[in-house]
Amino acid sequence: MGRRSWNLPWPPYSPDLTSCDFFLWGYIKSIVYRTQPQNLDELQARIQDAFDNLLQEMIDRAIECYERRLQRCIDVDGRNVEQNYADEGNFLP
Structure with a gap:
């Protein structure tokens, strides 16, 4: 699935939550x-x-941060989450 997929359009304002992003x-x-x-x-x-x-x-570390982001989305019932991810930016050992 991608932003320009013909099979499944990207929902408006859909968050990119993956550790890769x-x-x-x-x-x-x-x-x-x-x-x-x-x-x-x-x-x-x-x-x-x-x-x-x-x-x-x-x-x-990337997986742990991903799990926290997913939990934040669950906590707000999928609504928009404005969050400072500065605490999650350091994946280097």
């Missing part, structure tokens, strides 16, 4: 693009290497 993609991008990859093969290798080197502690 809050942490993973930005972290991987910062590792992959420390310097500009020279070609597609190098880009793919850097992406694979970044995922291969994710520390289990980082993954565990």
Whole structure:
């Protein structure tokens, strides 16, 4: 499912709650693009290497934060949640 899916349209104002949205993609991008990859093969290798080197502690923290965000949504019956996620931004060990 994506924002432009023909099969299942993205609901208006739907939150992006996944750990990937809050942490993973930005972290991987910062590792992959420390310097500009020279070609597609190098880009793919850097992406694979970044995922291969994710520390289990980082993954565990991301999952814990994801669970807290889900619980917040449950607590407010799915209504909009304005929350400062600064306390959840540090996934690094």
